[in-house]
Amino acid sequence: MGAGGWPCLGRLGAATVRVQLALLFIVLAGLLAPVAHAQSVALAGMLGSKALLIVNGGAPKSVAPGETHQGVKVVSTAGDQAVLELSGKRHTVRVGDAPVSVGAGGGTGGGAGKGSRIVLTAGTGGHFFTPGQINGRAVQFMVDTGATGVAMSAADAERAGINYRNGQPVQMSTANGVTQGFRVKLASVRVGDVEVYDIDAVVSPQPMPYMLLGNSFLTRFQMIRENDQMTLVKRF
Numbered sequence: 001m002g003a004g005g006w007p008c009l010g011r012l013g014a015a016t017v018r019v020q021l022a023l024l025f026i027v028l029a030g031l032l033a034p035v036a037h038a039q040s041v042a043l044a045g046m047l048g049s050k051a052l053l054i055v056n057g058g059a060p061k062s063v064a065p066g067e068t069h070q071g072v073k074v075v076s077t078a079g080d081q082a083v084l085e086l087s088g089k090r091h092t093v094r095v096g097d098a099p100v101s102v103g104a105g106g107g108t109g110g111g112a113g114k115g116s117r118i119v120l121t122a123g124t125g126g127h128f129f130t131p132g133q134i135n136g137r138a139v140q141f142m143v144d145t146g147a148t149g150v151a152m153s154a155a156d157a158e159r160a161g162i163n164y165r166n167g168q169p170v171q172m173s174t175a176n177g178v179t180q181g182f183r184v185k186l187a188s189v190r191v192g193d194v195e196v197y198d199i200d201a202v203v204s205p206q207p208m209p210y211m212l213l214g215n216s217f218l219t220r221f222q223m224i225r226e227n228d229q230m231t232l233v234k235r236f
Helices: 017-026 154-159
Strands: 038-047 050-055 061-063 072-078 081-086 089-094 100-103 117-121 129-134 137-143 150-153 168-174 177-191 194-204 211-213 221-226 229-234
Touching (some): 038 081, 038 089, 050 081, 150 154, 154 194, 194 229
Parallel strands (some): 137 211, 150 194
Antiparallel strands (some): 038 050, 038 100, 050 061, 117 229, 129 137, 129 177, 221 229
16 A cells, blocks of 8 residues: 555546646646756646746646746747746756656756766655656656555546556455555656656556656665655666
């Protein structure tokens, strides 16, 4: 049984629908821990010509073109995308994309997905939250060392484009009794600049408040815990 009693096996008005969908990827936004010493920004939605930004896991903030919020400048917006300027470099991001990060955090290798080091900082309650990607789709994880693998609800799996019904049926014990889930293989899981492949996961038919980043991912790393920081160093 994972954190919060969820299964380890296997587990607005003026705002547009895009905002509501994107915010599903930003669960508990105020508690999300940015990678240490890095600037992380996600585009949660569009409010007219304004971009709804989440910087370093903070509360969403609507920012008009030409304005700057916590060091992030909105250069322009169009449709469901915005051009942002961070640390002198411009990035084009779309609603629901994985957060853009600059600075010293997510990994130490050159090129996308070539990092080897992840540094996370605990949020309220001592839990570690982090944005990531599954098969290239933006998701939000909570680290759970008690979970056998990556665990998610069927709704989260569908949003991540996972065809879980073609997976292996498994029996799962939950607070409401035994139910049927599905064991699947994720082609890739990425946190920061670190990407690993062929990760076991389980999909539960019951709702879950967040995806669990369990041991099928964590055992690919050496884990170092110091106070409120967790460092994951990729094993080779």
